[in-house]
Amino acid sequence: MTLSSTGSALDRWGFAEWVAASKRSNELYDPPVLNGLNDAIVDIDGRKLVNFAGIGFLGWQHEPDVLTSFTAAAADFGLVTGGSRMTAGISQPHRDVESLLCEITGRERALTFASGLLANVGFVNAMSARFSFAGGLGVDNTDMVFVLDRDSHWSMWKAAEKFGIGRNLLTFRHNDTAHLRKVLEKVRGRRVVVGFETVYSADGTIAPIGEILDLCEEFGAVSYADDANGFMVYGNGQRRFAREYEDLRRATFLMMSFSKSVGLEGGAIVGPADAMQAFEMLSGTSMFTAAIQPPTASAIAYVLRRMLHDPAVVDNYLDRVDRLRSELTKTGCTINPTPTYITSIAIGSDEIAAQLRLDFAECGYLVPIFRYPAVKKNNAVIRLLLNARLSQDQLDGFIDTLAALKKKYDF
Incomplete structure (x- = not known):
């Protein structure tokens, strides 16, 4: 089978059209490539971003x-x-x-x-x-x-x-x-x-x-x-x-x-x-x-x-999560009521969620956005996992950026 005939057969599945349309709407994108460790701060294309997306939040790998x-x-x-x-x-x-x-x-x-x-x-x-x-x-x-x-x-x-x-x-x-x-x-x-x-x-x-x-x-x-x-x-x-x-x-x-x-x-x-x-x-x-x-x-x-x-390691971490939740509430964000370490901030619109991911990255933050199909359509959330290795100054900077974007998009 030739390459051209393989491509012709695959065209029936509609992948190319879907990928092109989804990239235009920022719904589909290439995953970021990290130059180095997945840590509290990550290097993506030579830029340092504060990382709220890593799930190994206690940093044992270090x-x-x-x-x-x-x-x-x-x-x-x-x-x-x-x-x-x-x-x-x-x-x-x-x-x-x-x-x-x-x-x-x-x-x-x-x-x-x-x-x-x-x-x-x-x-x-x-x-x-x-x-x-x-x-x-x-x-x-x-x-x-x-x-x-x-x-x-x-x-x-x-x-x-x-x-x-x-x-x-x-x-x-x-x-x-x-x-x-x-x-x-x-x-x-x-x-x-x-x-x-x-x-x-x-x-x-x-x-x-x-x-x-x-x-x-x-x-x-x-x-x-x-x-x-x-x-x-x-x-x-x-x-x-x-x-x-x-x-x-x-x-x-x-x-x-x-x-x-x-x-x-x-x-x-x-x-x-x-x-x-x-x-x-x-x-x-x-x-x-x-x-x-x-x-x-x-x-x-x-x-x-x-x-x-040493259960105090987790206890101290959860104390920091509680303080972050308090600061998020002060900005007027609607966060999940159950005070677990998983903090979700309601966005709603999938379209706004797609743009927020780009805006956060432009401001220096790798922030996970959960939208359809991870959640129901137009029930998008910012899903934060606090990395224990982040400083208070880095958290304060994120809160200020979040407040500005919240005002801009009214979520």
Whole structure:
């Protein structure tokens, strides 16, 4: 097949026209290329920008001891796993992380994945699998039902899209336990999994964890809590949202991401031992993909131990977030009412949101703008993650810039 005929066939998909139109409206753009570290200050095309977009907000990657842990493990275990855990095995750093997760969460067994997204996809695959070895005793859970909060992460929706909406896939209104009760009454007696996030990334809300788990226990449903955003930020002795995170210990399964508070790559699920061992085979994302790089796993274990022994690191960070939220309120911004570390500022118009991203960059700030499809159309928000390494002067400069742009665009 010639290049020209390939291009002609691909034209039917409409990519070129869509890309051109979306670039003209600033809706689609090339991602920025960083010259150096993704840090509190980033270098893009030779310009220094204050960074509110990086999700590794505690800056562990700069700690000398974390880097030492990484490099020592690279020397001992190499940079690759050599294949999936079921074929090539795992390294000792992976086992260290999984043991620590059981210690932290009180669960029986943990399973690590190369990302939190792969953990979510793997969970859905495993819980709905039909499989047996050579015709022997197996599992067949293809008739199970997923009940998801409507604001659940894209990865959960992507994993569950094979199910029939209204039959094997049901939803409940965001954080609405009265609606969840009605949904569960419709599927009483069936094998049901209720999936929800603890801290939602777009609006910063926290789930009514205890109420959801009460309903799961009442209706005999399995619970799956996606704690990608809250892991090691809340719980671990933190006074903020202590009740919710104490309730979380009742969840059947718990997923966590290492890209937020830990600031590294990877994810994991913890839960009952037999189910977690089954997941190693049934998830697919353990069987057919490689694991976290061994030196990264070693660094994750090191950071987790540091965080366990010194919760003041997170406590001090959350104090700074509280002060930032107070300053944002003084400017007249409408921010998310739940005082989590994820701070969303309402914009509304997708068109204004697209322009704001450019204006912030022109003023020296890399600011994440959440618009459709991350949120509903014309419900755009500025989604801030405060980097712990930013100075107060840098925050003050951002507040002044935000106030000026707010006045200009009236959001």
